[in-house]
Amino acid sequence: MKIAVLPGDGIGTEIVAEAIRVLDTLDLSFEMESALVGGAAYEAHGHPLPEATLKLAKEADAVLFGAVGDWKYDRLERSLRPEQAILGLRKNLGLFANFRPAICYEQLVGASSLKPELIAGLDILIIRELTGDIYFGQPRGRRIAVDGHFPGAEEAFDTMRYSRPEVERIAHVAFQAARKRSKRVTSVDKANVLETFQFWKDIVTEVGKEYPDVELDHMYVDNAAMQLVKAPKKFDVVVTGNMFGDILSDEAAMLTGSIGMLPSASLNAGNQGLYEPSHGSAPDIAGKGVANPLATILSAAMMLRFSLNQPDAADRIESAVKHVLAQGLRTADIWSAGTTKVGTREMGDAVVAAITKKAITG
Numbered sequence: 001m002k003i004a005v006l007p008g009d010g011i012g013t014e015i016v017a018e019a020i021r022v023l024d025t026l027d028l029s030f031e032m033e034s035a036l037v038g039g040a041a042y043e044a045h046g047h048p049l050p051e052a053t054l055k056l057a058k059e060a061d062a063v064l065f066g067a068v069g070d071w072k073y074d075r076l077e078r079s080l081r082p083e084q085a086i087l088g089l090r091k092n093l094g095l096f097a098n099f100r101p102a103i104c105y106e107q108l109v110g111a112s113s114l115k116p117e118l119i120a121g122l123d124i125l126i127i128r129e130l131t132g133d134i135y136f137g138q139p140r141g142r143r144i145a146v147d148g149h150f151p152g153a154e155e156a157f158d159t160m161r162y163s164r165p166e167v168e169r170i171a172h173v174a175f176q177a178a179r180k181r182s183k184r185v186t187s188v189d190k191a192n193v194l195e196t197f198q199f200w201k202d203i204v205t206e207v208g209k210e211y212p213d214v215e216l217d218h219m220y221v222d223n224a225a226m227q228l229v230k231a232p233k234k235f236d237v238v239v240t241g242n243m244f245g246d247i248l249s250d251e252a253a254m255l256t257g258s259i260g261m262l263p264s265a266s267l268n269a270g271n272q273g274l275y276e277p278s279h280g281s282a283p284d285i286a287g288k289g290v291a292n293p294l295a296t297i298l299s300a301a302m303m304l305r306f307s308l309n310q311p312d313a314a315d316r317i318e319s320a321v322k323h324v325l326a327q328g329l330r331t332a333d334i335w336s337a338g339t340t341k342v343g344t345r346e347m348g349d350a351v352v353a354a355i356t357k358k359a360i361t362g
């Protein structure tokens with residue numbers, strides 16, 4: 001088994017270092033090889049996703065990714081910006097299914113901006129289609145309008161599109177995931193306005209007939225955004241397109257209190273995956289040693305479960321994380337009165353210690 005380790009920029013390097021220490025503690029036999037990506041790769045090689053990094057990622061069974069980006073690159077031409085590395089990896093590895101669990105840990109109920117009764121016990125899974133929709137649709141660009149409200153004026157445009165196979169495969173992923181949970185899928189669309197999402201809704205409904213044991217309902221995206229803050233526990237598996245999923249998964253992340261707690265997995269048809277925290281490179285706290293490494297550590301657990309077939313090792317990491325939270329250890333983003341504030345490294349140390357202790361005591 002080979003893991004490509006791509007720490008990236010900002011807090012990426014700090015949090016990935018802790019995830020690697022946790023993986024090393026498990027005493028499993030896999031090879032790990034690191035490469036530059038994002039702004040760090042641009043500085044060294046003039047491109048955010050150098051050929052050598054892409055080759056390493058393609059050849060690995062899984063990619064452990066930190067985060068990329070910094071505001072200082074915002075003036076670069078789009079193709080050279082750090083964030084293009086993620087889009088390039090998704091496209092080249094065919095990572096079409098993004099899994100973002102939003103779980104509210106019992107000990108962190110108070111960290112959410114929602115009332116405790118709304119989010120206690122929350123455990124939802126957002127499945128976002130990742131390689132289609134308006135983010136990849138062609139044509140796109142700028143031109144002089146020939147029609148519309150202001151003919152002759154400068155305009156910009158993107159193209160929203162989905163093909164039947166793209167919708168079918170993400171729908172299958174969602175129904176199969178639901179079978180392992182409470183057998184409910186909510187498909188989120190905007191079928192009342194967009195042709196693309198009427199097509200989406202029709203196909204998800206068709207695929208749903210192959211899963212009679214799974215309950216399917218449909219919701220418009222504006223209502224879904226509202227229901228996520230009104231009654232989030234009503235959801236179980238949510239499946240949606242690339243752009244709606246981008247927005248709703250960040251909203252769901254905040255229900256749990258901190259984006260620093262949320263892992264994610266992006267998988268292709270062969271179960272090869274890229275695993276990364278749901279947050280960005282957090283330039284505002286980079287280098288300060290205060291970032292929460294738990295989302296990345298939990299992403300490593302997802303990697304062991306989904307791509308490396310090591311469910312027991314994944315369980316060990318997840319129970320170690322629960323253990324350190326129960327001990328009252330908190331990084332600044334999840335800290336509250338009565339708990340102990342720790343830095344990135346100390347949090348990593350605590351997870352390593354919890355795994356080691358459990359191994360000794362059984």
Ligand code: NAD
Pocket residue numbers: 011015066067068069070071083086259260276278279280281282283284285290291292293295333
């Ligand atoms: P961000 O997620 O980096 O940060 C948002 C806020 O959350 C900041 O206040 C930050 O300090 C905090 N935060 C994020 N992760 C944290 C953690 N682990 N522990 C504690 N606090 C944490 O989003 P942003 O500020 O909008 O973007 C910063 C850069 O990251 C941009 O260049 C953006 O393009 C990039 N970005 C990258 C990815 C990725 O690599 N997948 C995703 C989103 C944003």
